[in-house]
């Protein structure tokens with residue numbers, strides 16, 4: 001089973017899921033393309049797991065439609081399911097089986113042939129760096145190792161599309177980074193991934209990100225797009241010798257590519273934040289403009305990339321203001 005050429009890998013159209021009298025997911029629509037790492041980010045309880053379950057066919061939408069690999073996932077047959085891998089949030093393997101036994105169990109569940117099984121398990125334990133722990137009971141390995149074992153188990157049948165639900169919750173930042181390295185390696189192998197997270201800084205690793213709150217989709221954008229939405233444009237940081245600041249501001253403020261200039265607080269003397277439409281085209285032009293005055297000593301230039309924690313705070317503040325809601329959702 002494959003999505004037809006030009007067709008999205010996953011399509012959600014106005015999907016709502018109601019439990020009792022509450023819409024836990026409300027009117028969510030998006031298209032996910034093959035080969036993407038698609039992140040779903042939002043606070044605990046915003047509906048990430050429910051949305052993943054809707055995409056894997058565990059839940060049926062109350063209203064709206066879900067299409068995965070060109071089909072309604074609730075009607076998947078066994079062959080269709082083989083294309084999907086799912087790493088749930090909670091540990092669902094067997095604590096009384098050792099690492100390799102858990103892998104064998106997962107392989108048998110997915111019908112991986114005996115001839116392929118051994119090689120595949122060895123490759124995966126190597127991939128998730130659990131080779132040394134193969135004979136240790138799954139109940140006795142650390143939480144981070146259990147997550148990695150779960151990832152390996154979700155990959156045992158070589159799925160094309162992998163759903164990973166909060167793989168990094170509660171684990172240390174180094175291990176979190178390692179998980180994302182593994183997701184990037186999977187993408188490089190041609191896999192598509194849907195990954196949920198509560199850690200906004202992890203959106204930097206995704207190709208596109210859906211931001212959810214209270215069961216609603218606030219926006220879908222690339223990490224760069226989120227940054228631009230928060231900052232309003234691209235921003236360059238330029239530092240000149242403090243004595244040259246006046247001249248530099250005079251030249252830059254007249255330049256047609258400059259939308260605005262700010263002097264940041266708490267920054268070294270001579271620093272400017274320069275707002276432009278496109279940082280990569282503006283940067284060489286602005287440097288050339290500064291160079292027309294040989295007395296100006298340009299010390300440092302770069303693109304301003306604030307951490308996503310700050311970007312999300314700004315985005316959320318803007319969403320609180322009703323008049324900017326339309327702009328955020330554009």
Ligand SMILES: Nc1ncnc2c1ncn2[C@@H]1O[C@H](COP(=O)(O)OP(=O)(O)OP(=O)(O)O)[C@@H](O)[C@H]1O
Pocket residue numbers: 019024042043044045046047048049050051089166198
């Ligand atoms: N089967 C269910 N019946 C009733 N309410 C549910 C059910 N599943 C989830 N909910 C509620 O729906 C809301 C969204 O839950 P969901 O697990 O999708 O959120 P989440 O963003 O994944 O959060 P977390 O990161 O804490 O898992 C929560 O308030 C949860 O209590």
